Amino acid sequence: MHRSCTHIHTQRNTRTAARINNTPKGGRRENSAGVQGVCLLKPSRQSLAMACGSPQQGGAKATQLSPRASAFSIAALMARSPAGSRGGRDAATRGTIAAHEKFVEASPRRDEEDEEGDDGVTSSVADPAGVADVPTRSRGGPAAVAATAVPGMEALIRPGGSPAPSAELASVTCALETKELWEKFHELGTEMIITKSGRRMFPTIRVSFGGVEPDAKYIVLMDIVPVDNKRYRYAYHRSSWLVAGKADPPLPARLYVHPDSPFAGEQLHKQMVSFEKLKLTNNELDQHGHIILNSMHKYQPRVHIIKKMDHTSSLVNLKSEEFRTFVFPETVFTAVTAYQNQLITKLKIDSNPFAKGFRDSSRLSDLESSVYLERACAGGPGRESVDSLIQKHTYARSPVRPYSTSGGGDDDLDDAQCGAPPRGSAFTSTAGLALGGAWVSHAFSPSGAPIAAPLPGRPDRVSPSCAPSSSSSSSSSSSSSSACSTSSSSISPSASSVHAAAAAAHAYARLGGLQAHGAGVHGPALSAFHLQRYHHYFQQGPYAAAMQGMRHHSAVMTHFV
């Protein structure tokens, strides 16, 4: 199983040859540049003048039917055939699943898993386990892991379609778009480049929401939390990740408020939310609002949604039900300053349009690719090619989802035919996804949709388990699917009228946030101290805060540490 696709294993040399016009490639040119070790960017005029060129052009298609209206019926449909049915919701999820398209063998991923299993340096962090286990179980056991790739049903929790009784956001669903591409990367062990000036993520986190109130307003945020308390290194000869020790000191935690926030609920129904502008950096002193990460550490992106209760648009009636968190385990990645796994490099080059210049002109054509992939898939038809995935990922950039309703519903059986993928996600089955504690452990829906519970109502209940050193909350309870929606113990915190942004901060704190593995800066999850700090940045709510100064950096800084 290790490297069955040798002809894809074109290593360093292949990439060199891939360049079409090989001019004096690489290396500095006439720039002597006695580098002073300072990380300052060249202070050109351009670096200050922000250009525009947004993807906000293109075709119209603004008037489309809102297929989300039938979300519940689709959910019911899916509940009946959890492994294969799909709603044909939009073009991005219409094709066949190709998560285990096996562009290459997933061996590196296996090694990683073995590593985690063997090494067992689970540290002191509690492993709620349920985070990753729920989707697997609810899908019908390990054999059905492949069904995770079934698109269109990720966020359709609560199959019966009955909304939660009380919680404000209980009925909100969240689906990861371009899930297939994420899974392809996940199989290899996703890596994300971090640079001093900030680097985008690829693939991009794109989600679509359901179950929101059309007339309400919502703030959508993202953060990226450490997966464990480890530092990793890549064993090139083994093509595997090894634990290199304990994690480095935590970095300033930052929330990335989606720049289009606040969203109207109606808007969320119609279009997806793309975090393509989010950037990752390893510069602790970053002033651009980018998310700061430690290289060679593993991270888990998370998506949060907050219902905006703006009376006078500056206060929010904070209740635990007013925000929710969604975690997609297939988006786990290792932050790196340079790619370690060459297969990741290759997949990025082949799937990221901006890296097209590095594609091997002699690589598999679309036809060859599909032929190859079909073979890899044991003859199952309908398996998506990398190209189609890429196309969908690119197409998904359109903020307005056309929701092409034609077709898309005839791949159900194909998915099943293709059998289980070679590997489930390491994190899905065994790894410790210690996202701060147990309060995100039931974040997944029965259909595999990562749906965080509306968060435990009381901070004090959470804070103990939030402590990084307290391995007490390692309730490996793979919370049942029903727990996902009903676990909202949901008691309104004492603060019933704090700032909307503070609410986000609150949620953040209770979620454990980035400190989950950090030093001992933990008190009550929502100390007045922390709230104040958040309040400083969210003086007018996350949206306004993002708008002010940092908005055009598409982020809000939250120096939470």
Add this chain to the structure above:
Amino acid sequence: MHRSCTHIHTQRNTRTAARINNTPKGGRRENSAGVQGVCLLKPSRQSLAMACGSPQQGGAKATQLSPRASAFSIAALMARSPAGSRGGRDAATRGTIAAHEKFVEASPRRDEEDEEGDDGVTSSVADPAGVADVPTRSRGGPAAVAATAVPGMEALIRPGGSPAPSAELASVTCALETKELWEKFHELGTEMIITKSGRRMFPTIRVSFGGVEPDAKYIVLMDIVPVDNKRYRYAYHRSSWLVAGKADPPLPARLYVHPDSPFAGEQLHKQMVSFEKLKLTNNELDQHGHIILNSMHKYQPRVHIIKKMDHTSSLVNLKSEEFRTFVFPETVFTAVTAYQNQLITKLKIDSNPFAKGFRDSSRLSDLESSVYLERACAGGPGRESVDSLIQKHTYARSPVRPYSTSGGGDDDLDDAQCGAPPRGSAFTSTAGLALGGAWVSHAFSPSGAPIAAPLPGRPDRVSPSCAPSSSSSSSSSSSSSSACSTSSSSISPSASSVHAAAAAAHAYARLGGLQAHGAGVHGPALSAFHLQRYHHYFQQGPYAAAMQGMRHHSAVMTHFV
């Protein structure tokens, strides 16, 4: 005075030579393309997938002092020396005026004026005159027209600094950034290309606000209204515009809601609002939310600001004081499908970074340019070069204004030294700026800042003069400077709790909007019919409406006709 700068009068041939690499330039290549006369765009994938690349990147500089805090004192300063003082507010307006830098002679402009004066085809549209006259008069007569170019004082109305007593937005000021560049174009007779797919404006309308409440929220919009009821043609041999007849039928009126709306007041204080993404089109069926214009017609852009009263964020307590309109006469332009005046072409090429490829490599260098310009300015020092204007315009793209407070205040006398420009704007002195009627006639501040009155309170009072055929409202009363701020007869309309967007529509209707010269579709300025139509598009307020579907087209469609 006619063409004193002949060596700049490089006509068509010069531009051809300007291209650096003259490959098989122009013309279709292997594309036989039996054009079918259909205007459909090539339906590529890209045209649907909206890319993003907005100007929301770049340097930080988010933490800057807010010099706007001293706006009133500066205003007082300016009131004392209306012709020359400047506050040195920010880099964009810090240099010396170069409006009459005389890149070329303003003869075409003169011809145009003559045309309007001689021809006198003022049609039936009322000419409120005051629209253009107020700034001139309040400045001290025609001789002071040059002072129009004085930057930094445009929006600083009410020199004493005493805010209006009651009106919500009475104290709001609005300044046109990169005013100097606008004036350079204005002297030649600005032209704007309109295309089927939409073309940006250049220069861009960029404004900064003052006097807003930090905690309030504001919606900033733009529209573009016809200046008169005429159609024009360009007499190439005379280098002048001639009236070619009555205007073509009006096109669907559209409001362009700034995509960053709503703005927090604090935000408006710190950063400027740029309408760089606004696009113009001649496609009546445009689905992108672009502003639709008739080619060979003259238009006046207008900026509107609405105070958002969002209780539950969907209703607004509509009062006449809650929005205001600002008109900058130097931004008048003629919509064209191809440039007519070659001097405009040259100025665009020299000032628009995207047209850099057409710049004459043998053109004046920065040094030469400044030398030349100094000569043209009769030896006055401190005159800005085209390049510095361009630099400022480009730099002004940054949404966050650094407000460099150093320098910038020492050009006052230089401006005066330079004497009056060869030409005041035709519209400023004689032309009929029939922006729908008298309700924008007192839209200018004593300092020359185009400040619209808070709008007459009652629609019915406005509607009669709004009728295009009623030349009754031609009260040439160059309303006194005080009238500008106190003219807010401001009686709350009957509707005291309508939708925020409807409020915008309301304002729009009362302002006369694009129908000012249109057919006889006029009833009461704010008929229930019109309100309903607006309501349809603004179902969640202009902001939300813009967000939904059209937001990523950076506009809101308002089929007002």
Add this chain to the structure above:
DNA sequence: CTCTTCTCACCTAGGTGTTAATTT
């Protein structure tokens, strides 16, 4: 040695005026 930083060629995405061809 491993890891990070920096510059570069090569892309995507899209904003310019030019030009020839077409339309009115």
Add this chain to the structure above:
DNA sequence: AAATTAACACCTAGGTGAGAAGAG
């Protein structure tokens, strides 16, 4: 004859991994 359209070369702006060089 005048105005419009569409393809095009040439830009800006910025995202990409390659590769050399630097730092530890």
